[in-house]
Amino acid sequence: MPEAALRAEKLEKRFGGLRAVADVSLDVRVGEIHAVIGPNGAGKSTLINLLSGELRVTSGTVHLGERNVSGLSPDRLGLAGVGRAYQKTTIFLPFTVFENVRLAAQAHAPGALRMFGAASRNAAVNARAREALATAGLEARAAAVAGLLSHGEQRQLEIAMVLASDPKILLLDEPLAGMGQAEARGMIDLIRSLKAGRAVLIVEHDMDAVFALADRLTVMADGRVIASGLPEDVRRDPAVRAAYLGEGE
Amino acid sequence: MNGGAARIASRLWPAALLVAAAALPFLAPAYYVQFASKILIMGLLAMALNLVVGFGGLVSLCHAAFFGLAGYALALSAPQYEPTSLWITLPIAVGAAALAALAIGALSLRTRGIYFIMVTLAFGEMLFFLFHDTKIAGGSDGTFIYFKPEAIVGGLVLLDLEKPRVFYWVVLALTAAAVALLAAVVRSPFGRALEAARVNERRARSLGFPLYRIRLAAFVLSGALAGVAGYFNAAQFGYVAPQMLGWHLSATALVMVVLGGMRTVTGPLLGATILIGLEEVLRVLTEHWKLAEGLIVMVIVLTLSDGVRQLFEMAFGTATRMARPRAKAPLPAREAGHA
Numbered sequence: 001m002p003e004a005a006l007r008a009e010k011l012e013k014r015f016g017g018l019r020a021v022a023d024v025s026l027d028v029r030v031g032e033i034h035a036v037i038g039p040n041g042a043g044k045s046t047l048i049n050l051l052s053g054e055l056r057v058t059s060g061t062v063h064l065g066e067r068n069v070s071g072l073s074p075d076r077l078g079l080a081g082v083g084r085a086y087q088k089t090t091i092f093l094p095f096t097v098f099e100n101v102r103l104a105a106q107a108h109a110p111g112a113l114r115m116f117g118a119a120s121r122n123a124a125v126n127a128r129a130r131e132a133l134a135t136a137g138l139e140a141r142a143a144a145v146a147g148l149l150s151h152g153e154q155r156q157l158e159i160a161m162v163l164a165s166d167p168k169i170l171l172l173d174e175p176l177a178g179m180g181q182a183e184a185r186g187m188i189d190l191i192r193s194l195k196a197g198r199a200v201l202i203v204e205h206d207m208d209a210v211f212a213l214a215d216r217l218t219v220m221a222d223g224r225v226i227a228s229g230l231p232e233d234v235r236r237d238p239a240v241r242a243a244y245l246g247e248g249e
Numbered sequence: 250m251n252g253g254a255a256r257i258a259s260r261l262w263p264a265a266l267l268v269a270a271a272a273l274p275f276l277a278p279a280y281y282v283q284f285a286s287k288i289l290i291m292g293l294l295a296m297a298l299n300l301v302v303g304f305g306g307l308v309s310l311c312h313a314a315f316f317g318l319a320g321y322a323l324a325l326s327a328p329q330y331e332p333t334s335l336w337i338t339l340p341i342a343v344g345a346a347a348l349a350a351l352a353i354g355a356l357s358l359r360t361r362g363i364y365f366i367m368v369t370l371a372f373g374e375m376l377f378f379l380f381h382d383t384k385i386a387g388g389s390d391g392t393f394i395y396f397k398p399e400a401i402v403g404g405l406v407l408l409d410l411e412k413p414r415v416f417y418w419v420v421l422a423l424t425a426a427a428v429a430l431l432a433a434v435v436r437s438p439f440g441r442a443l444e445a446a447r448v449n450e451r452r453a454r455s456l457g458f459p460l461y462r463i464r465l466a467a468f469v470l471s472g473a474l475a476g477v478a479g480y481f482n483a484a485q486f487g488y489v490a491p492q493m494l495g496w497h498l499s500a501t502a503l504v505m506v507v508l509g510g511m512r513t514v515t516g517p518l519l520g521a522t523i524l525i526g527l528e529e530v531l532r533v534l535t536e537h538w539k540l541a542e543g544l545i546v547m548v549i550v551l552t553l554s555d556g557v558r559q560l561f562e563m564a565f566g567t568a569t570r571m572a573r574p575r576a577k578a579p580l581p582a583r584e585a586g587h588a
Contacts, residue, residue, distance in 0.1 A: 078457030107457040
């Protein structure tokens, strides 16, 4: 079995009396896409925020490879190899597309915070940024201001930024939200290409996309995991049909 | 395209300006040389402040405290009956300002937005009242510095700051050095990360930038530069008083930043020139010059959201712009493919 890039064990998050996430364990292996689905309020976003360090776990552990990273801040996790794309596109709108990706590459390069030398002249960083742009299919838009891109292109840019930071695991929070059919198809192909050599965890509402992409599937409801396994098995699970798939389709 | 010509022009402009500024003592009476020194010192303070305000997106209301502390450091470390050494007191003064910035920054950078403004204001006022309500250096009356510092190398008086033109050249050289330093910093990886944190905090953090450390470093650098300005302000007027640390001066520096434009290194220097020049003219014209000044500043700020600097860009094109690495970032391949 390939090694688990990310392993979460018995995660729990309480907000006062509310248990947003309870007893959630899952792992994401290198080379696979692991999708997390569930009705609204199931705790998917809370889970992804726990994994990226934006929320602190109440109890439970998160391992990145062999390393226990529970309780690390988002920037430490970012440096450790957790790349995150947000539900609401989170990019540097006033900067050019290239500068967005260049900053992502810079953060992970030696001398990321040097106070001398022009940042734009670091050949290694520029090369990595260009490579990430090419993978995401945005080369032609390099000089455009990010804020002027279409919604779909902005989502592509966010993926390109995550790629430029050379992540071990990508956390994608509803990457298809708000996209048209054609854009979504392109994004699905892009996401499928991301799992080569990396682990991908995706939270998505679009069931067609989920079943097209996922190697494994975890279903959440009311903060708990109600089913987990191969997509075709999960699809047949009666508890899942009752809690989720039945009402959606 | 005229990219090459524009680049040469953008390098020549500052050099020509610097030469013209250096020639001022030969052309103008001593009063205006001192007046120009005052503008440069306030411009230095405003440029220092702008590193955190314009580039870092952190509106600090305590930079007068670093300015004033450095002035007090000079007053307190200077002997009464002989000039003090620049080599000793300048590092002490700048060190004191940097240390205060480290302490205040470490605490206030835990807050954001309006809370950050309030916390910095509170720390600034604490330092103001420390010097106002105690007997330190003359309490609310302030204290005099009878001799300007001097720079001596091997028994030879290298720089005699008692001479207005020498004082002016020293301040001009330091201002030019500060511009060069700030321009280098905002283009550096550190400067880009600082701006990234301003533009989208969440994204910058999740990419792996340690925002707190980045902002604290910028705050300390900014405080230290404000200290350089404060040291020379105290030396020029031979007098320090608690007002030098008060929020009123912090706010004035902020007005200079807004007037000159926040997105460039040298904008605040322009803002300082306009504000202090305006004061000088209005003071001669009317007794109610503060009222007139306030009205004019309001009109400028309201009509030109990015300050007077924008006006200059509109008038002279983009060649006068400085520190816009993102405009030069596009891939060469893209330009070639597009031609």
